[in-house]
Amino acid sequence: MWWLKDVWVIDPSQTLSAPRHVLIKGGQVLEMFASMTEEEVLTIAQGESVETINGEGKFLFPGLIDVHTHLREPGQEEKEDILSGSRAAVRGGFTTILAMANTKPVIDNRALIEFVRMQGERAGYAHVLPIGTVTKGMQGGELVEMADMKAGGAAAFSDDGKNIQNAEVMRLALEYAKITGLPIISHCEDKDLAGEGQMRRGMVSARMGLKGIPASAESVIVARDLLLAEETGGKLHLAHISTTESVDLIRQAKARGVNITAEVNPHHLIFCDEEMGITDTALKVNPPLGSQKDRESLIEGLRDGTLDMIATDHAPHTMAEKSRPFAEAPFGIASLETALSAIWQHLVVPGRLSFERVIEAWSVSPAKRFGLPGGSLKPGAIADMVLFDPDFSEVIDSTQLVSKARNTPFLGKNLQGFPVMVWVEGQLVQKNRTVLGK
Amino acid sequence: MKWQRKDVLAIEDMSVDEIRHILHTAKVMKEILMRPIKKLPTLKGKSVVNLFYEASTRTRTSFEMAGKVLGADTTSIAVAQSSVSKGESLYDTAKTIQAMRADLVIIRHSSSGSAKFLADILDAGVINAGDGQHAHPTQALLDIFTMEEQLGDMNGKKVVIVGDVLHSRVARSNAWCLQKLGVDVTFVGPPTLVPFEMEGLGVKLAHDLDSVLPGADVVMALRLQLERQKSGLFPSLREYSQLYGLTTERLKKTEKQSIILHPGPMNRNVEISDEVADSAQALIERQVTNGVAIRMALIYLLIGGSSNVVA
Incomplete structure (x- = not known):
């Protein structure tokens, strides 16, 4: 049993942001009290050993849920695999x-869905849930066997990385996916307008x-897909929204009651195109960094x-691939290990976003929209949680990163x-920035 | 002034003093170039590598001649026959050149930023001979050198650059160079090739050539890449030429003895008529000669060290 003393709990699922004592037992949140004595804890423990953590000055919140990562397995294990990616996840606070x-x-059939899910279980760090493609071979034509893939564990469907250019295919996908109850995630990119572009025009x-x-x-596809959803x-679900026009379109559609959610990536909230140098391939990402106005x-x-959610769009690549002239380097930022800290430092500390809103957008909302466990620390909830130390500082060093990507x-x-501590189902998997062995 | 740079990558970050220093040095180099026996021992024992990833006749030859006149050993890597065609990355090629202890590398590459990429890796100096659509600093320097040779101080004068500005490193480098020296610069061409965001370079933008010609001291035509038509950027060579081709008749609208420049190679009777190209107003061959002088100046400044041939 775990006893987290005097920790500031942020749990937007119960509109809670206050100091609490939290008890964890059997992989679940047992109880939460405003104050507690050791005697009371021992009584509840009924002889079980109690690990006590002094949480003063730290935050405890439900583990982050990232609805958009690229783990590269199967097929591109030189960039990342499910083991390294899920280790990077728990190091960064994602459960x-x-x-x-x-x-x-x-991933366009049930066998592959089950492979990804089982690789995640074998790794045994974060819960890894596969997203299936929308179309066979991701070719933008025939739909995949959505019901069968859901039965195998698919959490959503997306041709992310490629847009479904044919509006009729997108319309059919939105219709057919209803039998699964799972969202269709749109990549939101017109491939002709994007062309061979390398950064925001x-x-x-x-x-x-x-x-x-x-x-x-981006915004023409956002407009199209909002109309089709309506x-x-x-x-x-709209992935990696990056423009002012898209935000306006989504706001209007939500006012009309359309069944949509949207995500934003940390890098679009932090950087803009003016900060890029001509050799900064680490900032080369798709969708590209926008203007300051977009960021605002x-x-x-x-x-x-x-925008309902934050999602990393963790996109690992090798150093060799990124050590190229800008136009030849691939798009993508590997961010599982740094994203939460970057958002804290660049947006929460300066007062641009409340930490409560960050946790809501990165844990509660994804759990709700995708029907996932987690996203709450209510008694009885799965003990996927993060202890966050606002004072812990670290130089991001390639020897410390556990992702394969830099x-x-x-x-x-x-x-x-x-x-500084991360639990998955009540098991401590990361302590003091070190991912624990199995 | 004392030359500080290891590399020449772009005009954008150069000071006016540096530009002046290069132009002054190039003047001396041109005198040397015009001698009957044009060979100096200045850079004896120095090695200059030409690394050209794009086809080029005039720029590559110009750099080779510049290096040879100064006595350097110049090596040209023909990319088609090299390990690059076996898929070697620019990073690894750079490391290989580094290991051969080259003193200076001249790079032309189709990717914007590749010259800086190379310069960041190499201890040797790097001269950008054109990187993608980003910069072509030696072209801009030879252009201003040619303009000043003919027209004197360019401060306050007007230069009109016509054509496919969007895809042109020549236009970008000229915009930086000319504006630093007080020149009024206008880009003109169809909106698809002169889009509004080019304003970020500080120049004036226009789409009607005839309306911007009056008062122009220099009119520079850019090479039109013929494959742009296929991507829909303009409908036909015929219409392009009617709207933006330089003809004798049209150039009368400047109402002065303007000079005509072109970075070459020309598409005759597309962006420039035969008559204009072969006229006395057109200084296109002079640009080529001055190009050698400018490149001699840069090679000398970058690896000439303590020798004082131009003192």
Whole structure:
């Protein structure tokens, strides 16, 4: 049994943000009290040994749930695999991660869904839930066997990495997925508008002579998919929203009651195109970093609930791939290990976002939308949780990262505010920034 | 002034003093170049590597000649026959060149930022001979050198750059260089090739050539990449040429003895008519000669060290 004394609990699922004593037993949250004596704890323990943690000055919250990660297995294990990715997850404070389907081969049938799920179970760190493709071979044509894949453990369907260009296919997917109750996740990118672009189209791309991706490459698909969701009543989730226009469109659709949720990535909340140098491949990401105005719109959208979730879009790549001229390097930022700390330091500390809202958007909302365990510390809830030390500081060092990837813009930089203990189903899996062995 | 740089990658981050220093050095180099016996011992024992990932006749030859006149050993790596065609990355090629102890590497590459990428890896100096659509600093320097040679101080004068500005490293480098020296710069071309975000370079933008020609001291035509038509950026060469081709008739609108520049190679009768290209106003061959002088100056400044041939 665990006794977390005097810890500041943030649990938006019960509108709680206050100091508490928390008892964990048998993989579940047992009880939570405003004050407790050792005698009372021992009585409840009934002879079981009690591990006591002094939580003063620290936060306890439900483990983060990341609905958008690329774990690269099967097929691209040089970048990441399910074991290294799920270790990176718990090091960063994530207890559940959804793995995108654009692996090699793509996850478009039940056998592959079960493979990913079982690799996650074998790894035994974060809960790893597979996302299946929407279309066979991710070719944008015929739909996959959604019901069978759900039975195998699929948490959602997405052709992420590729947009479903054919609007009729997208419409059919939103209709058919109703029998599963699972969301369709849209990649939100018109491939013709995006073209061979390397960064957001604007004055910075013009100056650097890099091909630009106009903001409309995202927002025209957002508009299309919102209309299709409205017409079909299907369950739509919009991935990595990055433009002002998309935020406005989503806000309007929500006001009309359309069944949609949307996510934003940490890097779009923190960086913008003006900060990029011509060799900064660590900041090369898709969708590309937008303008300062976009960044402000995204923060506002996250504050007012237009954007429901934060998700990392953890996209690991090898050093060799990122050590290339900008146009030749792949898109993506590996962020599981740094994202929470970066959001804390860049947005919570300066007062742009409340920590309560961050936890709601990164744990409670994903659990609700995707029907996942976690996202709450109510008595009886699964003990997936994070102890966060706002004073813990660390230089992001390639020798410390447990992901296979090093493609983070924070490499060599100091971040402050880290998860220092992480439990999955009541089992301690990370302590003082070290992922515990099995 | 004392030269401090290891590399010449872009005009954007250069000071006016540095630009002036290069132009001054190039003037001396041009005198040397015009001698009947043009060979100096200045850079004897120095090695210059030409690493050209894009086809180039004039720029590569120009750098080779510049190095040879100064007495350096120049090696050209023909990428098609090298290990690059076996898939070697620029990173590994850079490491290999480093290990051969080259003193200076001249790079041309189709990716924007590749010159800086190489310079960050190498201890040797790097000159950018054109990186993607980003920068072509030696072209901008030879252009301003040519303009000043003909027109004197360019401060307050007007330069019109016509054509596919969006995809042009020549236009970008010229915009930085000319504006630093007080020149009024206008980019003109169809909105698909001169989009509004080019304003970020500080220049004026226009889509009607005839309306911006009056008062132009220099009109520079850019090479039109013919494959742009296929991607829908303009409908036909015919219409492009009607709207933006430089003709004798059209150039009368400048109402002065303007000079005509072109970075080459030209598409005759597309962006520039035969008549204009071969006229006395067009200084296109002079640009080529001055290009050698500019490149001699840069090679000398970067690896000439303590020798004082131009003191």
